[in-house]
Every structure is written in C-alpha cells, then in structure tokens.
Amino acid sequence: MATSRGITFKLSLFILVSCTVIFTAIFGYNYLFSRRIIAKNIAESAKNLTSATVNKIDSVLQSVEKSPQNIAAFLEQSSCTKEEIMGLLRSAVESNPEIYGATIAFEPYGFDKGSLYFAPYFYKSEGETKFSYLGGDSYQYFYWDWYQIPKELDRPVWSEPYFDEGGGGVIMSTYSVPFYETVDGKRQFMGIVTADVSLAWLQEIVSSIKIAKTGYGFLISRNGTVLTHPSAKFIMNDTIFGLAEVLNDKNMRRLGRDMINGKSGFAPSAKNWICYAPLASSGWSLGVVFPKSELMADITNLNRIMWALALIGIAILFVVIILISRSITKPLRVLARATGDIAKGNLDFEMPAIKSKDEVGGLADSFIYMRTALKKYIKDLTETTAAKERMESELHIARDIQMSILPKIFPPFPHRSEFDIYAMLEPAKEVGGDLYDFFFIDNDNFCFVVGDVSGKGVPASLFMAIIKTLIKATAKDTKDPAEILNKVNKDIATDNTSRMFITIFCGVLNLKSGEVFYVNCGHNPPLVLRSGGESELIKGPGGPAVGIFAGLNYEKGRFLLGVSDTVCLYTDGVTEAFNERREQFSLERLKKELAANKNDSVRRIIERSVEGIKSFVRGAPQSDDITLLALRYFGKA
Amino acid sequence: MKRTIAFSALAFLFLASSASTETAPLKKVSFIPQWAPQAQFAGYYVAYEKGFYKKYGLDVTIINGGPDRLPSDYLKEGKADFATLWLSTGIEERSQGVKLVSLAQIIQRSALMLIAKASRGITKPEDLNGKKVGLWPSIYQIQPRAFFKKYNLDVKIIPQSYSVNLFLRDGVDAVSAMWFNEYHTIVNSGYDPEELTSFFFYDYGLNFPEDGIYTLEETFEKDPASCAAFVRASLEGWQYAFEHPDEALDIVLKYMREAHVPANRMHQKWMLERMRDLLSLDDSGVPSGILSPADYNRVAEKLKESDTIKEIPDFKVFFKGYRDYGDK
Structure with missing residues (x-):
C-alpha cells in the first residue's frame, strides 16, 4: 500500500505542481497583456471622449461669445445713442436663449459726462425681459471682476463662475468684452460689454459623461473651483486644490495645476485614470475620471473564471492521475505480493488475472512465465540434486573400494628384514585412478607397482582395480616384470572399448642381490636415493602406457640397490601438484624433499614429502591423486 | 415623622424654585462682526454656542455682518450694542466724532499683506516699483501707502474688490490679502507658497492690529460690567475655539451655511489657525484682549500722517480695557 501511495503521490505532486506553474505563467502573462491593451484603449477613448466633450462645451460658449463681441465691435465703429444701446442689449438678451442678462458698462463719465455710472442692464426674469441700471455707491462696477479683469488684461474674458444672486442655485458666468474708442489715434478704453450665461447646461453635458458605474466628468474653473461634479457639495464650494489639501494628495494638486494652466493629458493614479483637457474659450478644464477597477472588471472577472476553470481542471487531472496510477499500481501490488510469496518459497499461490495489455500486463505475463520456469527449474534442480547426491555417494563408495584394495598395513612384512616399504595415496576430491601395490612373487622376489589410470571417477577406479588384480594374478606365473606387463597389456588392450589406459612402473626386487628388474610403461621415472648421498633418476627403458596397443613387448630395465639405498616411486599428481599461483611442485622439489629426509625411515620420508607438498599447495584443491611409494633395501638377511 | 419629611421636602422644592427665579435676568445685548460668518469670528460664535455669554449674564444676539452692513453704522444707529472694528477704523471714527470706545483689542498682529508672484520677478519690496498693485479702498490703503x-x-x-481673480489672471502684479483669507484662497487656486512673495506689513514696522471689540461710550458708561462681561465671554470663546478647533469649525460652518455663505472647511481651518497666530495667546492659551499704547500710537500717528485724522484721540478715553471693569 505504501508503494502504491508513493507512486500516486509522486505523480500527483509533480504533474499538479507543473500544471499550476504552467497555468500561472500563461494566465499571468495573459492578464497583464490584456490589461495593458485595455489600458491603452481606455487612454485613447478617454482622450476622444474628453476632447469631444470639450468641443461641445466650447461650441456653446463660443456661440454665446458672438453676441457681446458683435455689440463691442458695433460700439467701436460708431457712437451710439442711448436708444440704440438699449435696443442692442434688449435684442441680445431676447434673441439668445443662452444669455440671461447683458450690459454695456461704460467707464466713469464715459457715456454721459454728467453721470459716474452708465450701465443699462437687460435680464430675463420670470419669462420677461427686465431692465435696470447698474452702478451706485454700493455697486461700483468698475471694481468688479467682470469689469476690471478684461479691462486690465485688454481682452475678452469669461469670469469665474458664480451663483446667481436671484437664487435658484444656477451657476452663471459672465463673458466680458472690452471696447475702445480711438481718440487722436490713441486707443482708449471705453467700457465692457457683458453677457451673463447660465451654466446649467454645462452640468447636463458633463454629468452625461458616465464611465462604468462610478466614472464621471468634472469641470474646474481657472481658479480650480469645482463647477460640475457628481457630488453637489463640492460645486462652487471647493477648489481641486482644497480637495487635495483635505486628502493630502500631492498628485491631485499637481493635476489641478496642470489643468488650470491649460495643459491636457492622461494622469494615472492608484485607483483611477484622469483624462483632462482645457476649454479653448474660457480656459476652464474638463477632467474625466475612469475608474480603473471597474474598467478592468471584465478582465479581472475573466481571470477569475480562468483560474476557477484551471482549478477544476487540476481537480479533474488529480482524479485522473489517481485513477491511472491506481490502475498501474494495483497489478503492481498484486505482483509485489506474489513476489513475497515466491520469496517465501510458495510458487503455488493463486495469480489474479491482470487483463491490461500494457507494460504492466507484460510484466504480469513475464511474472507468470517466471513462476512456471521457476517451478520447472526447481523441479529439475531437485531431481538433479538427488541424482548428484546419489552419484556422489556411489563415487564415495567407489573410492572406499579403491582404497580398500590397496595394502594399508605398514610395515606389511614385519618378518622380513631385507627391506622396508611405505606407500601413501592421497586421493584428490574426485575418485582418481592412482594405484600402488607390492607383494612377494616368491620368497626372494618382491614386486612393487605404482600406476596412474587415465581419467577419473568410477571407470578409472574400476580400471585400476582390474589392473591391480591382473598384475597380481599374472605375477604368479612369472617374475619377469616385462612379461607381466606384456600380458596385462595384452589382456587390457584387447577389447578395450573404453579406450582407457594406465601408466605403470613395475619393479621386481631380488632381495638377495638387490637387483631390480623393472618396466616403465609411460610412468614417471623413479628416483633412487643412494645411501652414499646422491640420488639417481631411473630413466628408460620402457614403453607406452598399458591398454593402448595390444601385442606390445615391453623392454625391461635393471638397476641395483645397494644396502640402505631407497627407491621412490610417485605419480604425476606429485610433481604436478600446484599451488594457488598455478606453480607445479615439480620433480626438483620432490628430489630435494626426498634427499633432505633420506636418512629417516621410509615412512618418515613419505610423510615428510607429503607434508612438503601440502605446505606447497597451501590447500589448493588438487585434481589428481598424490601417490608416493618408498622402498629401502637393507641387504641380504 | 413622615409628614414632617414630606413637608420639608416641599419647602425645599419651593425654596429652590424661588432661588432660581431670583437670579438676575440675562441682559439682552446684540453684537455684529465686520463680515459674514467665518472663522475670523470663531470666538464669538463659540462663546455663544457654548453658553459663555449666558454664563456672564448676557443674552447675546449675533447679527450677521456683511459687505452692506457697516458695524460702525450699526453702533451709531443703536442697531447693535457691540461690534468688531479694525483699530484704524475705530480711531478714525472716534476722531470724526463718533463716540465709540474700544473694549478689547482681539487681533494683535496685522494680517494685512501684499502678495506678489515670484515668477514676475518680485522678491523684495523694491521690485514692486512701477508695478500694478491691487489695493482695497480707504482704511486698507494706509499700511500699503506707508509701505x-x-x-x-x-x-x-488698481482698485481691488472682493476677489483676487485680477491677480490670479495676471491683471495686477501684486494684490492685497489677509493672511487668514486671501492668501489661502490664492494657494488653493493653484499657486504654491514657494511661487508667492509675501509682504507682511507687520514685518515692515507697520503693525496695525486689526479686529477689536467696540461699543458706544454711552453704552459703556451705562453698564461697564456688562461690557467687560461681553469681552471676557468672547475671550473665553476664543480660548475654547483654539483648544477645540474641530468643534469650533463645526460651529462656524453651521453659521456660514445658515447665512448662505460658501462654507469650505479647509479654508476655515486655515483661517482659525491663522487667528491663533494673530491673537497672541499667553502661556495658558488665553488671548490678551489688551490694546497696547504703542500699537495705538503707531496706528494713530500713521492715520494722522496720511491725513485720515486730524487729532489723535486720547488713549485713555479710547480704550476701556475690560480688566479694569467688571467683577472679575
């Protein structure tokens, strides 16, 4: 269960984290890019909207400007009578619905040398055109803005808007045009023509600007006074600078300065964008507030929806990953349990069907095949092991039999003092084919044999037993070793279907003379340790190993053993005994070993030599038997 | 026993009620400031609203001032018992025979100033030479002309009316202003203080302390205690206004709205803060209300120099400091 959770967990974690990162990157980029595009579009449409509104307002103001401008021009061209002036003013007020009132105000004593003030004023009131004269001690119009500013500035001016004194809360502005007369070539200021204009329509135009839910337009005067604004409490009561002071907003003050200085632009702030442009006529400035969050609401919503969809997608992905990883890990769990069963040695567990055809299915198929193969293998192994055990026990028995046919009692002939003999066969792991034997042919002739059968195992040991028996049987009829071996060879080589052979050294010692006749059939040459000190290798004559060619006549050789001379026979298992470095013990080492102990008893010589061999090979497992035989002649009894 | 307690309780109630009816009835007086309601007169409105006048035994009616209501006329015609006037106006009226007396000098430091635009190269008095300067009429011209x-x-x-628009439109190079009023108007019309060059007459040895409380000599002589009480209550009102500016502004704005005067809280806040500077409070936050002979002589001498007055009225006759009268 832990492993299945592991794969599911890892898959879910890595895939979901990757998906989230990818989604975040895509959505983030998309969001920012969309925002930028929208902001750009808004800036553009903001400018268009603002300039369109500004043009609309300007066109109205400029149409109003015409009437007082025309009157001023008329007054400059010709001197008018009082009646003409009255007529001009009345028609200006009556024919222009936008004009609430109009006056022509002259400089002190400018129109009538007898009166300080002359300013006839026509105005609309309750649907009628009324008339009065402006000016008096309490209204010295020369010092009022509408008169003074155009006079000092020498140009027509829209006044700062003001509340209509007649009540009704109508915002008014006065357009004042100075007029002049030329006296003696000098242009001389004469007075001011004004038109009072209600700005109620201004409110309508500006308040028609609605952007999203809270976007709005506002208009400020040259002094920054709020002329229109959705919040009525600001109108005519606050300047943009006063509001900036309340909010402690330096950006707002900067914006206000730009606006009253006739600049236009697009000012971003934290919450809003403000697009602003001046009116060409009056120098007032229109600002349009674009609420950022509302204009970005769509993209924000879209982003939110995308995120919601992404979350749902990730949730679905999560479920799918879990299902897939379950479907993968379920057979894996089954296989894991099966593996556990196999580990416990149970191959007969029930294997649940795994239907999928994918890699896991393949694994399950392989697993089933493995189980079958394992079962078969174990069955075979059991049989083989049994067979091997049987064979080994047979080999063991063969070994025992082989060993048992070798003479093992030393000294074998304690009543004979002419010689002493000792032999040893150290078997290799497998059953080998070495043999040694010795026996009296008659009272004076003593036969001793060492052989080495080709091959190993039971056939070798059987062959060796046969050879031993044959030699012993043949020696009953003759004491000539050549004859013995000729006969043995003949018997073996004929019908030797197994093509086995044996190397043999067979010697017959005449106990009276110390004379040894021998035949060496392909065997290692024996070594004679003379009592005088030197050692002698007895080479040739001889012939090939016994059992190969029938009808051979072996040639016998002869040497003489002096008193206390010792002859040593050995098999190639001695000289070819090897250590871990694959170095052979060699004849030289054997010679030294034997020579070093030649004054000891034969038994001692053999034992020492065997010890020497063992210390040389240092426990390296030997493939050949090690056989040593030593015979010492003591002379005639 | 029970009867006795009930009786004595009744007796106590009777005594208590008779005691309250026995307190002196409030003296009915009226007061007119020089101008429409604004923080320049915060102390008086606050004194009224917080009941300080009543505390001093006065039932005050505050008459709204305005451009068409000259306080000196209201005093002369008996339409108001008390009024605020500039010290220079007071001296001028007195020397012209109007028997009025100063009860307290409220503003100690002249707020009159000239404002010029640094951008038009005006940074020191000499730079004004040959320039167009807007000046208010009459009494407002004495300091600038001396300057x-x-x-x-x-x-x-250039004669200047109520607005500073001529200055804002560059029709004049410098303009008269009250520090607590027009200066802030100009700043809130988009000029940064750094762009403006301010000439305070106060800084040029021309300190003409402005608003003071005046009454007719006749009124004063009839009831000096009430006159002193009016001053004390008004000074307490000022002290309270400076200690509770938000509350004072609420009161002022209320009066402004009632008088249909454009009411801008930030502007009134500025005005109240400047009044604090101009009133020269002592360490415990109390305005002195005292007219110093030095200030009096300076103003009177300049008025005489400019031929506005012929004779300098006697200071002792002119100023009836509230501290010398009344019961506190």
Whole structure:
C-alpha cells in the first residue's frame, strides 16, 4: 500500500505542481497583456471622449461669445445713442436663449459726462425681459471682476463662475468684452460689454459623461473651483486644490495645476485614470475620471473564471492521475505480493488475472512465465540434486573400494628384514585412478607397482582395480616384470572399448642381490636415493602406457640397490601438484624433499614429502591423486 | 415623622424654585462682526454656542455682518450694542466724532499683506516699483501707502474688490490679502507658497492690529460690567475655539451655511489657525484682549500722517480695557 501511495503521490505532486506553474505563467502573462491593451484603449477613448466633450462645451460658449463681441465691435465703429444701446442689449438678451442678462458698462463719465455710472442692464426674469441700471455707491462696477479683469488684461474674458444672486442655485458666468474708442489715434478704453450665461447646461453635458458605474466628468474653473461634479457639495464650494489639501494628495494638486494652466493629458493614479483637457474659450478644464477597477472588471472577472476553470481542471487531472496510477499500481501490488510469496518459497499461490495489455500486463505475463520456469527449474534442480547426491555417494563408495584394495598395513612384512616399504595415496576430491601395490612373487622376489589410470571417477577406479588384480594374478606365473606387463597389456588392450589406459612402473626386487628388474610403461621415472648421498633418476627403458596397443613387448630395465639405498616411486599428481599461483611442485622439489629426509625411515620420508607438498599447495584443491611409494633395501638377511 | 419629611421636602422644592427665579435676568445685548460668518469670528460664535455669554449674564444676539452692513453704522444707529472694528477704523471714527470706545483689542498682529508672484520677478519690496498693485479702498490703503512711501516706490494702484481673480489672471502684479483669507484662497487656486512673495506689513514696522471689540461710550458708561462681561465671554470663546478647533469649525460652518455663505472647511481651518497666530495667546492659551499704547500710537500717528485724522484721540478715553471693569 505504501508503494502504491508513493507512486500516486509522486505523480500527483509533480504533474499538479507543473500544471499550476504552467497555468500561472500563461494566465499571468495573459492578464497583464490584456490589461495593458485595455489600458491603452481606455487612454485613447478617454482622450476622444474628453476632447469631444470639450468641443461641445466650447461650441456653446463660443456661440454665446458672438453676441457681446458683435455689440463691442458695433460700439467701436460708431457712437451710439442711448436708444440704440438699449435696443442692442434688449435684442441680445431676447434673441439668445443662452444669455440671461447683458450690459454695456461704460467707464466713469464715459457715456454721459454728467453721470459716474452708465450701465443699462437687460435680464430675463420670470419669462420677461427686465431692465435696470447698474452702478451706485454700493455697486461700483468698475471694481468688479467682470469689469476690471478684461479691462486690465485688454481682452475678452469669461469670469469665474458664480451663483446667481436671484437664487435658484444656477451657476452663471459672465463673458466680458472690452471696447475702445480711438481718440487722436490713441486707443482708449471705453467700457465692457457683458453677457451673463447660465451654466446649467454645462452640468447636463458633463454629468452625461458616465464611465462604468462610478466614472464621471468634472469641470474646474481657472481658479480650480469645482463647477460640475457628481457630488453637489463640492460645486462652487471647493477648489481641486482644497480637495487635495483635505486628502493630502500631492498628485491631485499637481493635476489641478496642470489643468488650470491649460495643459491636457492622461494622469494615472492608484485607483483611477484622469483624462483632462482645457476649454479653448474660457480656459476652464474638463477632467474625466475612469475608474480603473471597474474598467478592468471584465478582465479581472475573466481571470477569475480562468483560474476557477484551471482549478477544476487540476481537480479533474488529480482524479485522473489517481485513477491511472491506481490502475498501474494495483497489478503492481498484486505482483509485489506474489513476489513475497515466491520469496517465501510458495510458487503455488493463486495469480489474479491482470487483463491490461500494457507494460504492466507484460510484466504480469513475464511474472507468470517466471513462476512456471521457476517451478520447472526447481523441479529439475531437485531431481538433479538427488541424482548428484546419489552419484556422489556411489563415487564415495567407489573410492572406499579403491582404497580398500590397496595394502594399508605398514610395515606389511614385519618378518622380513631385507627391506622396508611405505606407500601413501592421497586421493584428490574426485575418485582418481592412482594405484600402488607390492607383494612377494616368491620368497626372494618382491614386486612393487605404482600406476596412474587415465581419467577419473568410477571407470578409472574400476580400471585400476582390474589392473591391480591382473598384475597380481599374472605375477604368479612369472617374475619377469616385462612379461607381466606384456600380458596385462595384452589382456587390457584387447577389447578395450573404453579406450582407457594406465601408466605403470613395475619393479621386481631380488632381495638377495638387490637387483631390480623393472618396466616403465609411460610412468614417471623413479628416483633412487643412494645411501652414499646422491640420488639417481631411473630413466628408460620402457614403453607406452598399458591398454593402448595390444601385442606390445615391453623392454625391461635393471638397476641395483645397494644396502640402505631407497627407491621412490610417485605419480604425476606429485610433481604436478600446484599451488594457488598455478606453480607445479615439480620433480626438483620432490628430489630435494626426498634427499633432505633420506636418512629417516621410509615412512618418515613419505610423510615428510607429503607434508612438503601440502605446505606447497597451501590447500589448493588438487585434481589428481598424490601417490608416493618408498622402498629401502637393507641387504641380504 | 413622615409628614414632617414630606413637608420639608416641599419647602425645599419651593425654596429652590424661588432661588432660581431670583437670579438676575440675562441682559439682552446684540453684537455684529465686520463680515459674514467665518472663522475670523470663531470666538464669538463659540462663546455663544457654548453658553459663555449666558454664563456672564448676557443674552447675546449675533447679527450677521456683511459687505452692506457697516458695524460702525450699526453702533451709531443703536442697531447693535457691540461690534468688531479694525483699530484704524475705530480711531478714525472716534476722531470724526463718533463716540465709540474700544473694549478689547482681539487681533494683535496685522494680517494685512501684499502678495506678489515670484515668477514676475518680485522678491523684495523694491521690485514692486512701477508695478500694478491691487489695493482695497480707504482704511486698507494706509499700511500699503506707508509701505510704498517707506521704500519710495512708485506703484500703479488698481482698485481691488472682493476677489483676487485680477491677480490670479495676471491683471495686477501684486494684490492685497489677509493672511487668514486671501492668501489661502490664492494657494488653493493653484499657486504654491514657494511661487508667492509675501509682504507682511507687520514685518515692515507697520503693525496695525486689526479686529477689536467696540461699543458706544454711552453704552459703556451705562453698564461697564456688562461690557467687560461681553469681552471676557468672547475671550473665553476664543480660548475654547483654539483648544477645540474641530468643534469650533463645526460651529462656524453651521453659521456660514445658515447665512448662505460658501462654507469650505479647509479654508476655515486655515483661517482659525491663522487667528491663533494673530491673537497672541499667553502661556495658558488665553488671548490678551489688551490694546497696547504703542500699537495705538503707531496706528494713530500713521492715520494722522496720511491725513485720515486730524487729532489723535486720547488713549485713555479710547480704550476701556475690560480688566479694569467688571467683577472679575
């Protein structure tokens, strides 16, 4: 269960984290890019909207400007009578619905040398055109803005808007045009023509600007006074600078300065964008507030929806990953349990069907095949092991039999003092084919044999037993070793279907003379340790190993053993005994070993030599038997 | 026993009620400031609203001032018992025979100033030479004219009305202003203080303390205690206004709205803060209300120099400091 959770967990974690990162990157980029595009579009449409509104307002103001401008021009061209002036003013007020009132105000004593003030004023009131004269001690119009500013500035001016004194809360502005007369070539200021204009329509135009839910337009005067604004409490009561002071907003003050200085632009702030442009006529400035969050609401919503969809997608992905990883890990769990069963040695567990055809299915198929193969293998192994055990026990028995046919009692002939003999066969792991034997042919002739059968195992040991028996049987009829071996060879080589052979050294010692006749059939040459000190290798004559060619006549050789001379026979298992470095013990080492102990008893010589061999090979497992035989002649009894 | 307690309780109630009816009835007086309601007069409105006048035994009616209501006329015609006037106006009226007396000098430091635009190269008095300067009429011209004389300036004086628009439109190079009023209006019309060059007459040895409380000599002589009480209550009102500016502004704005005057809280806040500077509070936050002979003589002498007055009225006759009268 832990492993299945592991794969599911890892898959879910890595895939979901990757998906989230990818989604975040895509959505983030998309969001920012969309925002930028929208902001750009808004800036553009903001400018268009603002300039369109500004043009609309300007066109109205400029149409109003015409009437007082025309009157001023008329007054400059010709001197008018009082009646003409009255007529001009009345028609200006009556024919222009936008004009609430109009006056022509002259400089002190400018129109009538007898009166300080002359300013006839026509105005609309309750649907009628009324008339009065402006000016008096309490209204010295020369010092009022509408008169003074155009006079000092020498140009027509829209006044700062003001509340209509007649009540009704109508915002008014006065357009004042100075007029002049030329006296003696000098242009001389004469007075001011004004038109009072209600700005109620201004409110309508500006308040028609609605952007999203809270976007709005506002208009400020040259002094920054709020002329229109959705919040009525600001109108005519606050300047943009006063509001900036309340909010402690330096950006707002900067914006206000730009606006009253006739600049236009697009000012971003934290919450809003403000697009602003001046009116060409009056120098007032229109600002349009674009609420950022509302204009970005769509993209924000879209982003939110995308995120919601992404979350749902990730949730679905999560479920799918879990299902897939379950479907993968379920057979894996089954296989894991099966593996556990196999580990416990149970191959007969029930294997649940795994239907999928994918890699896991393949694994399950392989697993089933493995189980079958394992079962078969174990069955075979059991049989083989049994067979091997049987064979080994047979080999063991063969070994025992082989060993048992070798003479093992030393000294074998304690009543004979002419010689002493000792032999040893150290078997290799497998059953080998070495043999040694010795026996009296008659009272004076003593036969001793060492052989080495080709091959190993039971056939070798059987062959060796046969050879031993044959030699012993043949020696009953003759004491000539050549004859013995000729006969043995003949018997073996004929019908030797197994093509086995044996190397043999067979010697017959005449106990009276110390004379040894021998035949060496392909065997290692024996070594004679003379009592005088030197050692002698007895080479040739001889012939090939016994059992190969029938009808051979072996040639016998002869040497003489002096008193206390010792002859040593050995098999190639001695000289070819090897250590871990694959170095052979060699004849030289054997010679030294034997020579070093030649004054000891034969038994001692053999034992020492065997010890020497063992210390040389240092426990390296030997493939050949090690056989040593030593015979010492003591002379005639 | 029970009867006795009930009886004595009744007796106590009777005594208590008779005691309250026995307190002196409030004296009915009226007061007119020089101008429409604004923080320049915060102390009086606050004193009224917080009941300080009543505390001093006065039932005050505050008459709204305005451009068409001259406080000196209201005093002369008996339409108001108390009024605020500039010290220079007070001296001028007195020397012209109007028997009025100063009860307290509220503003100690002249708020009158000239404002010029640094951008038009005006940074020191000499720079005003040959420029167009807007000046208010009559009494407002004494300090600037003395100032021009002092620096030997030849300026073109343009009559200035109630607004500073002529200055804002560059129709004049410098304009008269009250520090607590027009200065802030100009700043809140988009000029940064750094862009403006301010000439305070106070800084040029021309300190004409402005608003003081005046009454007719006759009124004063009839009831000096009430006059002193009016001053004390008004000064307490000022002290309270400075200690509770938000509350004071609420009161002022209420009066402004009632008088249908454009009411801008930030502007009134500025005005109240400047009044604090101009009133010269002592360490415990109390305005002194005292007219110093030095200030009096300076103003009177300049008025005489400018031929506004012929004779300098006797200071002792002119100023009836509230501290010398009344019961506190």
